[in-house]
Amino acid sequence: MFFDPRLSRSGQIACASCHNPELGWTDNLTRSFGHDRQTGKRNSMTILNSAYATSLFWDGRAKSLEDQAQFPIGDPLEMNEKLTIAVDKIAKIKGYKPLFEAAFGDKKVSLERIQYAIATFERSINSPKSKFDQFISGKSDIYTDQQVKGLHLFRTKAQCINCHNTPYFSDNEFHNDGQTLFGTKNEDFGRYNVTKDVKDIGKFRTPTLREVVNTKPWMHHGHFPTLLDVVELYNLGNPSPVQKKYLGTARDSLIPKVDPALKKLNLNKEEISDLLAFIETLSTPTRRIMTPEMPK
Ligand code: HEC
Ligand code: HEC
Structure with missing residues (x-):
């Protein structure tokens, strides 16, 4: 079906x-x-x-x-x-x-x-073992030095693991990543639409990073055409410009607040490449599957 x-x-x-x-x-x-x-x-x-x-x-x-x-x-x-x-x-x-x-x-x-x-x-639709799974289960030589450094950054300086954690690479919680697109025609309040709680404005469920290489473009609005763009956003601390014109208006209380855990990371170019090299190890080659014949 x-x-x-x-x-x-x-x-x-x-x-x-x-x-x-x-x-x-x-x-x-x-x-x-x-x-x-x-x-x-x-x-x-x-x-x-x-x-x-x-x-x-x-x-x-x-x-x-x-x-x-x-x-x-x-x-x-x-x-x-x-x-x-x-x-x-x-x-x-x-x-x-x-x-x-x-x-x-x-x-x-x-x-x-x-x-x-x-x-x-x-x-029943689950990823086969990724390079990451093989590395974790003891095949330490399957990672390049760059991928090892990327894994380290993911858990430390880059802080990704604060939300993209567990074997699913998601905490299954809702966070504001600065992607509300407030005041534009694509404005999306995310979790708030479900709970009507102002604390949930602009929060989205942390997506898994497994297979993320295969699911372009990224974020709930799909406005990020490369993973480099995503990492650069996090590196800047996820600034989300809110037009000052809304301050003091009826929309004041709806102005989204980015998750306080997201701060400027100061990753250099090499560290950004390392992080991306690690993220790639969470994906597996997409496979052709036979589409089932429809019952008549
Ligand atoms: C505070 C929690 C939090 C932290 C920390 C965090 N993320 Fe995210 N991430 C999210 C949420 C929530 C989304 C979805 C946001 C949206 O679509 O509006 C997301 C989306 C993404 C996406 C897009 C996935 C897709 O399927 O579209 C990627 C890639 C990503 N994050 C990578 C990272 C990396 C790399 C780091 C570390 C530099 C990181 N994240 C740190 C919560 C977090
Ligand atoms: C027209 C395109 C379209 C069709 C058809 C469609 N989906 Fe989706 N699906 C989406 C979009 C877009 C989202 C995200 C929507 C959102 O978050 O509001 C989604 C989200 C999902 C999710 C959530 C995944 C997660 O991690 O939260 C599941 C599961 C899913 N769809 C299954 C289905 C099933 C089953 C059907 C058929 C009955 C279906 N979809 C038909 C576009 C589609």
């Missing part, structure tokens, strides 16, 4: 349209396009290793992969289909009946079962 466009109103858009296995399970676009080629609001996330996320989406608005799976089907900018109609369409396809029976014990097709099946599939 992840590859089945019949879940969409047009019959043309599948989950895999924006989470393409050959593109690191994303679409490599700044922002995705969906129904009627409308542009969505955010950059598509990889589903690789999403089993390790404790909430889903850049703003964490979905509680589980099961919960998440219903959002894109109903989203008018994505698959734009009524959930009840999507379920009816799948239920009418004869070829699915034996598959549902094998998976669930009987042929009944329900939204819950569709969500469960898609989420269970997604949990």
Whole structure:
């Protein structure tokens, strides 16, 4: 069903349209396009290793992969289909009946079962061992000196590990990286849209850095075309210019505050290259996978 466009109103858009296995399970676009080629609001996330996320989406608005799976089907900018109609369409396809029976014990097709099946599939999409995993499990000679120095910086001077930690390389928490684009047409308050708590303005879920080389462009808005741009932003301490014109206006209390953990790093050119060389070791070559034949 992840590859089945019949879940969409047009019959043309599948989950895999924006989470393409050959593109690191994303679409490599700044922002995705969906129904009627409308542009969505955010950059598509990889589903690789999403089993390790404790909430889903850049703003964490979905509680589980099961919960998440219903959002894109109903989203008018994505698959734009009524959930009840999507379920009816799948239920009418004869070829699915034996598959549902094998998976669930009987042929009944329900939204819950569709969500469960898609989420269970997604949990099986995990990275193979990266160069980093091999290094950590004892193959110390697999790293170049530059990559060892990069790992060291990641944990020390560059402070990345404060948020990009655990084997998932994300703390699964929300932080303001200075990317709200406050006062522009692409302004996005992130987590605040979910909680309505002013402390959450501009916070986004820390994305995993596994496979990050394959998921360009970067950040929730996709405005960063290279990883060098991202590291240079952190090096500057993530300045986020807020036009003074908002001070003292009705929007005053909404002015986003960058996470206090983010400070100027003073990394030199060589250190920046070392850090990038390390980050590359968290990704694996993208693999071609056979798209399954759709049940008829
Ligand atoms: C039109 C493009 C598009 C389609 C179609 C689409 N997605 Fe997404 N997906 C996105 C975008 C964009 C995001 C990030 C959206 C956000 O954070 O608001 C996302 C986020 C996700 C995430 C969150 C990953 C994480 O780490 O939090 C999962 C899981 C996911 N999609 C699965 C699916 C499934 C399952 C389907 C099909 C039912 C699907 N997507 C269809 C574009 C798409
Ligand atoms: C205070 C927590 C925090 C620290 C420290 C931090 N990050 Fe992040 N990082 C985030 C958050 C949150 C985002 C998502 C921001 C957004 O999209 O608006 C992010 C996004 C990224 C992305 C883009 C990933 C993607 O899929 O688009 C990269 C790459 C990245 N960080 C690398 C680093 C590096 C390298 C360092 C150290 C120099 C670092 N981060 C330090 C929280 C942090």
